[in-house]
Amino acid sequence: MTKDLERDLGLWAVIAISMGAMIGSGIFILPGLAMAEAGPAVVLAFVIAAILVVPAALSIAELGTAMPEAGGDYVFIERGMGPAAGTIAGLGTWIMLMLKGALALVGGMIYVSALTAIPTFSVLDTVLEWSITLPGGLLVIRGTEILAVTLAVLLVLVNLVGVKQTGGLQTIMVIVMLGILSVFVAGSIVQVEAANFDGFFVEGSDGLLSATALVLVSYAGVTKVAAVAEEIENPGRNLPLGLLISLIVTTFLYVLLVFVLVGVVPGLDGSDAPMADAVDLLFGNLFLFAIVLAALLALVSTANAGILTASRYPLALSRDNLFLDKFEFIHPRFNTPMVAILTTGGIIVLVILIFDVEQIAKSAGAFQILVYILVCAALIAFRERDLEWYDPEFVTPGYPWIQLFGIVSGLFIITEMDRLPIVGAVGITIFGFAWYQFYAKERVEREGLAVGLARRETGKQYVRDTAEQLEASPADTYEVLIPLRRDVSREQEDALLHMAAPIVRRRGGRIRVVRFDEVPDQVPLDTAAESLSPADIQFERRTDELVQDLDVPVEVGEIVSHDTRHAVVNFAERTNVDLILARREATSRLGTLFGRDTDWIMDHAPCDVVFVQHEQSVDVKNVSIVTDRSPFNDPLKVELADAMANSLGARLRFVFAVPEDAPDELIETIEDYHAELDDLCTVPVESTIVRTDDEVGGLSTELETADIVMLSTMTHHRIPDLLVEQRSDRLAAVVEQPVLLVHSKQSRRGTFLRPIVERVLFD
Missing domain, CATH: 1.20.1740.10 (Amino acid/polyamine transporter I)
Incomplete structure (x- = not known):
C-alpha cells in the first residue's frame, strides 16, 4: 500500500x-x-x-x-x-x-x-x-x-x-x-x-x-x-x-x-x-x-x-x-x-x-x-x-x-x-x-x-502509483467509498465493510477502503507520505484479512492531507464514487455551532452519503426504516435497505410516527405511501405507524427489535439546529443499534426553519 x-x-x-x-x-x-x-x-x-x-x-x-x-x-x-x-x-x-x-x-x-x-x-x-x-x-x-x-x-x-x-x-x-x-x-x-x-x-x-x-x-x-x-x-x-x-x-x-x-x-x-x-x-x-x-x-x-x-x-x-x-x-x-x-x-x-x-x-x-x-x-x-x-x-x-x-x-x-x-x-x-x-x-x-532527483522522485512515484491504482475504474461500476480515519478499529472497519458489501453485490462494482491520514499544517505532506509506519502496515494487513470472506472486489489505499473532509470529497469526485459510507461519532449540539465535517461533506459530496453511528457487526434479521416522506432520501433508504435484506435474508419494516390525535385520513395517506415504497422492494415488507406525542420516545421504543435502523439526515444550520435539534440526531442518540443516516445527493438543504417546523409538528 x-x-x-x-x-x-x-x-x-x-x-x-x-x-x-x-x-x-x-x-x-x-x-x-x-x-x-x-x-x-x-x-x-x-x-x-x-x-x-x-x-x-x-x-x-x-x-x-x-x-x-x-x-x-x-x-x-x-x-x-x-x-x-x-x-x-x-x-x-x-x-x-x-x-x-x-x-x-x-x-x-x-x-x-x-x-x-x-x-x-x-x-x-x-x-x-x-x-x-x-x-x-x-x-x-x-x-x-x-x-x-x-x-x-x-x-x-x-x-x-x-x-x-x-x-x-x-x-x-x-x-x-x-x-x-x-x-x-x-x-x-x-x-x-x-x-x-x-x-x-x-x-x-x-x-x-x-x-x-x-x-x-x-x-x-x-x-x-x-x-x-x-x-x-x-x-x-x-x-x-x-x-x-x-x-x-x-x-x-x-x-x-x-x-x-x-x-x-x-x-x-x-x-x-x-x-x-x-x-x-x-x-x-x-x-x-x-x-x-x-x-x-x-x-x-x-x-x-x-x-x-x-x-x-x-x-x-x-x-x-x-x-x-x-x-x-x-x-x-x-x-x-x-x-x-x-x-x-x-x-x-x-x-x-x-x-x-x-x-x-x-x-x-x-x-x-x-x-x-x-x-x-x-x-x-x-x-x-x-x-x-x-x-x-x-x-x-x-x-x-x-x-x-x-x-x-x-x-x-x-x-x-x-x-x-x-x-x-x-x-x-x-x-x-x-x-x-x-x-x-x-x-x-x-x-x-x-x-539529484532520485530520493524525491522515488517518493513521488510511490505516491503517483497509488493515485493511478486507486482512481482507475470502469465507468459502469457502482463505487462505494469507505473513508477511515487513523483511529478506526478492526471491529468498526469490519462493520462498515459488511454494510457496504450487499449494496455492491446488488449493483455490481467495488468497495474502496481508503484511510485518510490528516497531518498538522506544520508538516509537509510529502514528509508524511514517504514512509510507511507500523500502523500503515497493520492497517493493510488487517483490511486484507477482513475482505477475505467478502465476495465483492475491495481496493485499499491511503491518502495524506491537511484537511480530511476536503480530501474525501475530492477523491469521490475524481473517482466517480456513487456512495460514501462513513463513520459518524455522536456529537453534542454545541459541535453544530463550530461546524461539523459531516455537514461539509453532505453539502459538497458529488454522490449519496451515508453516515453510520454505533457501528458494530451484528446478525441482521430486521432492518427498520424510519420514513419521513422525503422524495429523495426515502427511496435511497429503501434501495440500500432492500439490498442488505435481500443479501442477508433479513426482513424490512417501514416505521412512521404520527401524533396521538392524527386523523384517519393521515393514517391512510401514510399507508398508501408505504405501499408505494413497498413496490420498490424485492423482499417482504412490514408497515408500522406509531401513534405518539413523544416522537423520539415512541420511535425508539418501536425500534428496539431492529438490528439496523435507517434515518434521513440533512445538513445542520448552526444557530437554528443549536436551538432545535434535528429529529434524526435525537433519535440516533437514544437508539443503541447501528444507525445509518442517509443523505441523497438530490435532496436540498432546508432553510433555517426546517428543524423548527419538524419540532413544532410533534411538540
Missing part, C-alpha cells in the same frame, strides 16, 4: 494565502518608515518593489507547475543549482520568514500601544511602561517587547501542538481586513491635499531606492504559496493565476493606501504605526479601535503563518542531509517538527529583543531579495538543460530577459541597502556555502538538475 497526497487548495485559497501573507507589515508598519526614507515618493517605492518581485513570481509559477511539491523556492533552487545553493536558499528563506514573523509581532504590539489614546484602554500605559534591564545594562526590554515575546511563545506552542490552520479563516480575515481598509480609503481619499506631495523627490534617488528595499519585504508572501504547491488542485492554472491576481490586487491596495496617507496626514514620517496615527487624527476612537483590531488580525496571522512556514525549512534541509539530523525529529504525540518549531520560535524571540522595527524590516528584505535572485537563476538552469521531465504547464513570458532583470535588479537593490542587511545577506551566503562544504558535502551524493 502506498500513500497519495491530497490537493485541496483552489484558486481562491491560493489568492487568500498569498494576500494574507502580504497584507500585514506592508500596510500597518512600513509606510511610515519608508516615508522617512523617500518622502512623498514612497508611493512610487511600493510600485517599484512590486515590479522587482514580478520576475521571481513568474519564475516560481513556472517552477511550481513543473514540480508541484512541498518546499517551494528551496526545492527549486536545490534542484536547479545544486545542494550548495539549496543550502544557502533554505537558510536564507528560513531567516527571512523568522524576521518577517518578528516584524509582525513587534508591529502588532506597537498597535496595541496605540490603543492608549482611547480612555477605556489607558490602563495599558501601566503595562507598556514595564521594562526589564539585563545585568550590566546591555539590554533593556520594554513593555511592547515583553508582549511581543509572550505572544511569540504562545504561537510557538500553538504550532507545536499542531493546532490546525484553516483556509476559511484566512479568507475571512482577508475579507474583514479589506472591508475595514476600504472604509478608511473611502472616507479619507476626498481629503487628499496636493500640497502634501510638493517636493515629491525631495530625498532623491538614493532615498527612493532605500525605501524600495525597505518595503520589498511587503511582497514576500506572494511566493509563499509555492511552499504548499503540492496541495494546489490544477496547479497549472491556479498557481500562476493566483500569484498574479494577489500581487496585482495587493500592489493596488498598497499604493492607494500610501497615497491617502501621504496626501491626508502630513507628519507620519518615521511612524511605527502610521495607520493608527492617521485614523486617530481623522476619524477618532471608534475607528481607531477597528484599525487596531485589523492590524492585530493581520500581523498575528502573519506571525503565526511565518512560524508555521519557517519551521518547514530546517526540516526540509535536514531530510535532504544538508542540516543537522535533529531538525528532522517529529514529535510522536503531536506529529509536528518539534525541534524546528522550537528553534524557529527561539530565534524570533532573540530578534524581537535585539533589533528594532526598521532593522528587522531591512534585514528581512535583504534575505528575500537573495532568494529571489536564486529563484531566477534556478529557472535559467532548468531552461538551459534539455530535460525530458521538465514540462511546466505555465511558461514564463519574456525568458530569459525577465529572469536576468530579476537577478541584476536584485543585486543592485541589495547594494543600496544599509550596512546591516548587506552584511546579513553576504554573511548567510558565506555561511551557507561553508556549511555545505564542511558538513553536508560528504553526506549527499547528488548535484543540481536531474542528477
Whole structure:
C-alpha cells in the first residue's frame, strides 16, 4: 500500500494565502518608515518593489507547475543549482520568514500601544511602561517587547501542538481586513491635499531606492504559496493565476493606501504605526479601535503563518542531509517538527529583543531579495538543460530577459541597502556555502538538475502509483467509498465493510477502503507520505484479512492531507464514487455551532452519503426504516435497505410516527405511501405507524427489535439546529443499534426553519 497526497487548495485559497501573507507589515508598519526614507515618493517605492518581485513570481509559477511539491523556492533552487545553493536558499528563506514573523509581532504590539489614546484602554500605559534591564545594562526590554515575546511563545506552542490552520479563516480575515481598509480609503481619499506631495523627490534617488528595499519585504508572501504547491488542485492554472491576481490586487491596495496617507496626514514620517496615527487624527476612537483590531488580525496571522512556514525549512534541509539530523525529529504525540518549531520560535524571540522595527524590516528584505535572485537563476538552469521531465504547464513570458532583470535588479537593490542587511545577506551566503562544504558535502551524493532527483522522485512515484491504482475504474461500476480515519478499529472497519458489501453485490462494482491520514499544517505532506509506519502496515494487513470472506472486489489505499473532509470529497469526485459510507461519532449540539465535517461533506459530496453511528457487526434479521416522506432520501433508504435484506435474508419494516390525535385520513395517506415504497422492494415488507406525542420516545421504543435502523439526515444550520435539534440526531442518540443516516445527493438543504417546523409538528 502506498500513500497519495491530497490537493485541496483552489484558486481562491491560493489568492487568500498569498494576500494574507502580504497584507500585514506592508500596510500597518512600513509606510511610515519608508516615508522617512523617500518622502512623498514612497508611493512610487511600493510600485517599484512590486515590479522587482514580478520576475521571481513568474519564475516560481513556472517552477511550481513543473514540480508541484512541498518546499517551494528551496526545492527549486536545490534542484536547479545544486545542494550548495539549496543550502544557502533554505537558510536564507528560513531567516527571512523568522524576521518577517518578528516584524509582525513587534508591529502588532506597537498597535496595541496605540490603543492608549482611547480612555477605556489607558490602563495599558501601566503595562507598556514595564521594562526589564539585563545585568550590566546591555539590554533593556520594554513593555511592547515583553508582549511581543509572550505572544511569540504562545504561537510557538500553538504550532507545536499542531493546532490546525484553516483556509476559511484566512479568507475571512482577508475579507474583514479589506472591508475595514476600504472604509478608511473611502472616507479619507476626498481629503487628499496636493500640497502634501510638493517636493515629491525631495530625498532623491538614493532615498527612493532605500525605501524600495525597505518595503520589498511587503511582497514576500506572494511566493509563499509555492511552499504548499503540492496541495494546489490544477496547479497549472491556479498557481500562476493566483500569484498574479494577489500581487496585482495587493500592489493596488498598497499604493492607494500610501497615497491617502501621504496626501491626508502630513507628519507620519518615521511612524511605527502610521495607520493608527492617521485614523486617530481623522476619524477618532471608534475607528481607531477597528484599525487596531485589523492590524492585530493581520500581523498575528502573519506571525503565526511565518512560524508555521519557517519551521518547514530546517526540516526540509535536514531530510535532504544538508542540516543537522535533529531538525528532522517529529514529535510522536503531536506529529509536528518539534525541534524546528522550537528553534524557529527561539530565534524570533532573540530578534524581537535585539533589533528594532526598521532593522528587522531591512534585514528581512535583504534575505528575500537573495532568494529571489536564486529563484531566477534556478529557472535559467532548468531552461538551459534539455530535460525530458521538465514540462511546466505555465511558461514564463519574456525568458530569459525577465529572469536576468530579476537577478541584476536584485543585486543592485541589495547594494543600496544599509550596512546591516548587506552584511546579513553576504554573511548567510558565506555561511551557507561553508556549511555545505564542511558538513553536508560528504553526506549527499547528488548535484543540481536531474542528477539529484532520485530520493524525491522515488517518493513521488510511490505516491503517483497509488493515485493511478486507486482512481482507475470502469465507468459502469457502482463505487462505494469507505473513508477511515487513523483511529478506526478492526471491529468498526469490519462493520462498515459488511454494510457496504450487499449494496455492491446488488449493483455490481467495488468497495474502496481508503484511510485518510490528516497531518498538522506544520508538516509537509510529502514528509508524511514517504514512509510507511507500523500502523500503515497493520492497517493493510488487517483490511486484507477482513475482505477475505467478502465476495465483492475491495481496493485499499491511503491518502495524506491537511484537511480530511476536503480530501474525501475530492477523491469521490475524481473517482466517480456513487456512495460514501462513513463513520459518524455522536456529537453534542454545541459541535453544530463550530461546524461539523459531516455537514461539509453532505453539502459538497458529488454522490449519496451515508453516515453510520454505533457501528458494530451484528446478525441482521430486521432492518427498520424510519420514513419521513422525503422524495429523495426515502427511496435511497429503501434501495440500500432492500439490498442488505435481500443479501442477508433479513426482513424490512417501514416505521412512521404520527401524533396521538392524527386523523384517519393521515393514517391512510401514510399507508398508501408505504405501499408505494413497498413496490420498490424485492423482499417482504412490514408497515408500522406509531401513534405518539413523544416522537423520539415512541420511535425508539418501536425500534428496539431492529438490528439496523435507517434515518434521513440533512445538513445542520448552526444557530437554528443549536436551538432545535434535528429529529434524526435525537433519535440516533437514544437508539443503541447501528444507525445509518442517509443523505441523497438530490435532496436540498432546508432553510433555517426546517428543524423548527419538524419540532413544532410533534411538540
